[in-house]
Every structure is written in structure tokens, then in C-alpha cells.
Amino acid sequence: MSAESGRSRQWLLTLPSLAWLGVFFVIPCILVIVTVFRPADLQGGVGSGWTLETIHAVNDPSYLPIIWRTLWLSSVTTIVCVALALPMTFQMARVGPRMRQVLLLFVVIPFLSNFLIRIFAWKSLLHPEGPVTRLLHWLHLIPEDALLLNNVGTVLLVLIYTQLPFAILPLYAAAEKFDFGLLDAARDLGAGPWRSFAKVFVPGVRRGLISAALMVFVCSLGQYVIPQMVGGASDEMLGSKIAQRVFADRNLPHASALAAGLMLAVLVPMLIVAIWHRFGRKEGSA
Amino acid sequence: MDGFLVIDHVSKSFGSLRAVDKVSLTVSQGEAFSLLGPSGCGKTTLLRMIAGFERLDCGRILVGGQDITALPPEQRPVNTVFQNYALFPHLNVWENIAFGLRMSRRPREEIRSGVDRMLELVRLSEHARKRPAQLSGGQRQRVAIARALVNRPQVLLLDEPLAALDLKLRQHMLMELNAIHEQVGTTFIYVTHDQGEAMSLSDRIAVMNNGKVEQVDSPVHLYETPRSSFVASFIGDANFFTGTVVEMQHEGYVRVSVEGLGSPLVLSKGTVSANQTLRLMVRPEKISLMLKRPPSGERVNAFRGIVEDIAYFGSHTRYRIIAGEHSILAQLQRSRFSGGDIDPVRGTEVWMTFHPDEGRVVMLEGEA
Numbered sequence: 001m002s003a004e005s006g007r008s009r010q011w012l013l014t015l016p017s018l019a020w021l022g023v024f025f026v027i028p029c030i031l032v033i034v035t036v037f038r039p040a041d042l043q044g045g046v047g048s049g050w051t052l053e054t055i056h057a058v059n060d061p062s063y064l065p066i067i068w069r070t071l072w073l074s075s076v077t078t079i080v081c082v083a084l085a086l087p088m089t090f091q092m093a094r095v096g097p098r099m100r101q102v103l104l105l106f107v108v109i110p111f112l113s114n115f116l117i118r119i120f121a122w123k124s125l126l127h128p129e130g131p132v133t134r135l136l137h138w139l140h141l142i143p144e145d146a147l148l149l150n151n152v153g154t155v156l157l158v159l160i161y162t163q164l165p166f167a168i169l170p171l172y173a174a175a176e177k178f179d180f181g182l183l184d185a186a187r188d189l190g191a192g193p194w195r196s197f198a199k200v201f202v203p204g205v206r207r208g209l210i211s212a213a214l215m216v217f218v219c220s221l222g223q224y225v226i227p228q229m230v231g232g233a234s235d236e237m238l239g240s241k242i243a244q245r246v247f248a249d250r251n252l253p254h255a256s257a258l259a260a261g262l263m264l265a266v267l268v269p270m271l272i273v274a275i276w277h278r279f280g281r282k283e284g285s286a
Numbered sequence: 287m288d289g290f291l292v293i294d295h296v297s298k299s300f301g302s303l304r305a306v307d308k309v310s311l312t313v314s315q316g317e318a319f320s321l322l323g324p325s326g327c328g329k330t331t332l333l334r335m336i337a338g339f340e341r342l343d344c345g346r347i348l349v350g351g352q353d354i355t356a357l358p359p360e361q362r363p364v365n366t367v368f369q370n371y372a373l374f375p376h377l378n379v380w381e382n383i384a385f386g387l388r389m390s391r392r393p394r395e396e397i398r399s400g401v402d403r404m405l406e407l408v409r410l411s412e413h414a415r416k417r418p419a420q421l422s423g424g425q426r427q428r429v430a431i432a433r434a435l436v437n438r439p440q441v442l443l444l445d446e447p448l449a450a451l452d453l454k455l456r457q458h459m460l461m462e463l464n465a466i467h468e469q470v471g472t473t474f475i476y477v478t479h480d481q482g483e484a485m486s487l488s489d490r491i492a493v494m495n496n497g498k499v500e501q502v503d504s505p506v507h508l509y510e511t512p513r514s515s516f517v518a519s520f521i522g523d524a525n526f527f528t529g530t531v532v533e534m535q536h537e538g539y540v541r542v543s544v545e546g547l548g549s550p551l552v553l554s555k556g557t558v559s560a561n562q563t564l565r566l567m568v569r570p571e572k573i574s575l576m577l578k579r580p581p582s583g584e585r586v587n588a589f590r591g592i593v594e595d596i597a598y599f600g601s602h603t604r605y606r607i608i609a610g611e612h613s614i615l616a617q618l619q620r621s622r623f624s625g626g627d628i629d630p631v632r633g634t635e636v637w638m639t640f641h642p643d644e645g646r647v648v649m650l651e652g653e654a
Binding site for chain 1: 370374433434437
């Protein structure tokens, strides 16, 4: 009986956040999906009636390279960020509490300045007259005419830069709870330092690993400022296209269709992870 | 130096603290050996040095004639049962036990038979697919032992193996550990702060204090002839008296004058000289209590005292008796109280006696 009332009290406690989610997330999502089936009107709004016209328009092979680029940029960003964050958080969780605070501060500091300003900083760093370009020229590491800006590599670099903290924070939370005595046990049983890391530490923080990967992947998928500012004309991501449909073409249904597609691309992997977690927990408590 | 596990003048400091101070020990093959001492005595540091988790400041460690001092833990022919077991939570029991064999890339068939054999040894075959979180404390303990033993280590290190278990389970695991040791015949090194555990598990015990080994001996010898008052008080309970040698008799018997207790006759293993100040030790259970004065004689040590406190433990009763400035602990089995039908109560005057063979000279004053 007390468990019952405890559960209902828990529901009451989550009610405000559920209401918030409903008003500002679920309803807008539904509106986006509804808009897909509305006709566009010439003033950039949404007309009345229903149509499948947008679906046909979106089914355009010229989107395929953009979708492909969006997917591989996000995937590579995710892999690189997680690969960098794993050893970093491993160390962060092992150092003393004071050093830990300092390192954590370093991770969070970039958030203190505006996202756009940080992208601009990259722009001026990599500018043909910028310090990085000049230094690399001087060291003869790149040819005279090499451009560090406006290519897909730069987009990837800046994506990794912006997403790295989102990989570090959830992984750090998991690494902090990890029992490092298990690494002693692994060494004792014949695993070298690398194998102990791979066979015991990595599985030990797998929940954090999944959160980190999901966070980075989802955030990367929707990026449009980065390709626009440091990428070239042919480095668009799906986010850029959505922005273009909204601001330049003023075609909301078309933008909604792309956004809904992206949403599905995000929700499906999350759903898979959620189901996987469920199974994992059941296995653990059976 | 012969012996299977040889610890040769090993030292380790943490900052200014000498955790292990020039310790030398020799353990023979198949022996069950304990490192016993209070927390901070250096026993765990010594164990971690044998396992390879701590570097030695100086000295060396040999196993089966091979110098392993410079080897990393994964290359040592030694496995550890950790105090909190350190089972891998993401692997089930079977996979936990298989971990070591997989790391050494043994063939699949050998891994399977090895793990199954271990599961049988620790009687956990039906729990093979469970995760560590689903096991009881005693079961986890057995998984930890199996996980270490499956690698056929030359030496098995057990760090406070029973500390995390409750009393009943501890008694049971004690028997189980002895049975496993008998069955596999591997050299076992226990680290424990519990003298009862050490006594019932080991062939020999090294009593450690402040980074040094005070005495290495069999449990019986440690209890019956402790060499220092630290060993005497750490292993079991003891009454200590300080006195001066007044008479030396043949075969090591000395008469020692103790203020307020007369001049009891005791046995000394070491050499003593007349007028020397020394310490006597008598175990509580070696003292008998009587209500009447015992017949006096050359070899009877008898003192009078007042019962101050009584504690009944079922199998035995403990009496705290005040005699002059001394507070003496005596322990009696219920039936051994002699010299009257009534039990002594608080305030009763009683006579304490002990045989000269039960009084020991433990440490000559000034040697501490």
C-alpha cells in the first residue's frame, strides 16, 4: 500500500517536467509532422487543406548526398569524440579531487562563451592570413595554396571541437562511479594495461558511453551553423537544408518534412538504446 | 636461500612512513601462511608487493627460484583474492572465472574444462550464468577464489578473505578455505587482522607490527611461547606483570618478584640474569580460581584478590580480579571452578593459582 502511494507521489513530482515536455516538445513535434501534409502558401506560411505534394518533393535524389554527408559526419564526430573522451575521463576519475575540479572546469569553460563566437574564433584561426595557416606554411607542412577553411575536413574538426564536452560529461559521470580496484583484478589475472582498459574499464562505463555517443550523434545530426560558417558550398548538412527551406525558400511544409525525417533518424536509435537498456536491466535483476 | 616464496629484505615507504621495513620471510611450497597484524602494520602493502601492485623500495621477491621483483602483475605466477572480491560486474560467474584463461589465450576447450572444474570445486555449477550482483557474499567469495585458482597460480594471495562476511558465514568459509587449500595444494598467503582466522587457517603465521615482523611461528608456538608482549597481547588475551629476577633455578625456571603478588616461579626460554627487570605473561585460561587458600608449596604460585567483574559467555566465564595494583583477567570453563559449591560474585575474595610452566617471560624490559 505504501509502495502504491509512493508511486503516485512520484508521479506528482514528475508532473511539472512532463507538462513542460508536453507543451514544448511533444506538441511542437506533432505540429511539425502535421505541417508536412499541409500545402505551402506563397507568403511563407501554411495553407489549409491536406496534400502529399511535399512528400513527393522531398523524395528527390539530390538529397541523398546531403543525407549521406550528414550521417557520416555525425558518425565520425561521434567516434572521434568518444575515443578522445574515454582516456580523458579515465584519467580525470583517477586524479585527486582538486585536480579533478580543475580538469572539469577546463571542460566546461568553452560554454562560458557564445557558440557563434567560438566558431568565429575557428574561422579567424584557420583564415588564409590566420596564425594556424601561417605557422603551417612556415613549417612547410602544407603547400602555399592550401586552404584550411571551407572544406569538409574543417567542418568535421569544428564539429568534434564543439561536441567533445558532450561526450566527456556523461562519460565522466560513469567513470567517477567506476571501481578502479577492478583494474587491479584484471592486471592480476593476466591482462596488460591496455587490455584491462578495453575489457574492464570500457564495459564498466558502457552506460555512460552510450549516453555520450547518443548525445554527440544527435547534436551533430542537426548542426547547420558549422557547415555554413566553416564549410564550403558543397559541404551542406541536412540542417543547412532545413534552414535554407525556412529562411530562403519560405517553404514550411518542405522544411517540416526534412525536420521530421531527421527526427525519425534521431528517435529510432534512441528507441533501440532504450529497449536495449530495458533488456540489460531485466537480465541484471532476474 | 631455500623456500618457495622468498621475501628478501623488502622495504617500502610512503613519504616518511615506513610501511614495510626490511622484511624477510620464507614460505615453503603448499604452505598456508598468514600475515597477521593490526591495520597499518604493513601486511597489506607486503601482499600488494607480492602481487605486483606496489613497487619495492629495496629487496627482492622470489617465487619458485624466479626473481619476480621487476615483473608487472600480469606476468607474475601469483593470483589474488581481493578483499571486496573485485568481481567484474558486467560478466557472469562463468565469464569471471574464465577471464584469466582468456587473457592468457588458452584454447577454448581448455578454458571450458578449467572453468567447469573450478565451478565444481567451489560448488557453484548451478550459478554459472548469474551475475555477481545476484550472488550472496559467500558465493561471491567462492567465485573470487575460483577466478584466481583457475590460473593455477604458484602462490594464491588472499586479502582479508573473510572480513566482508557475517559471523556464521565466516565460520563456514573458514572450513571451506581449509578444504580448498587441502585439495589444490597451492601455497596460500592470507592477510588478516583477525588472530582467530589466522590461527585456524594457517600452518605458520608472521605477526607484523609497525612494518616489521615480530615473530614467525606456528599458531601453537605463537600462543604458547610468544616472544614479545605485542605478540602475546595480539594473539589471544594476556596478563602482564613487570618484575625483577630474584632467583634462578635449573631448567630455565626463574623466581621473579612482582610488586603486590609475591615471587611467582615462571619458565624463561631466553637467558636471564639476577636482578634483571622483565615482563611475565600469563594467559587468562591458565589461571585457576579457588575460594580457599591452596596448600602452599615450592611450585605453587598463589595470590589473593577480589572479584571485580564477571562476564558469562556460555562456554566460559571471565573474571576480572583486583590484586593490589594489578587487574588480572581469569577465564574458566564453568566446571573448572573448584574449592566450593558457590560461584564467586562481585566482591568475593578468591585465590588465583597458575602452574610455573604457564607463566612466561615474554620480553626483557628495555628491548622494546
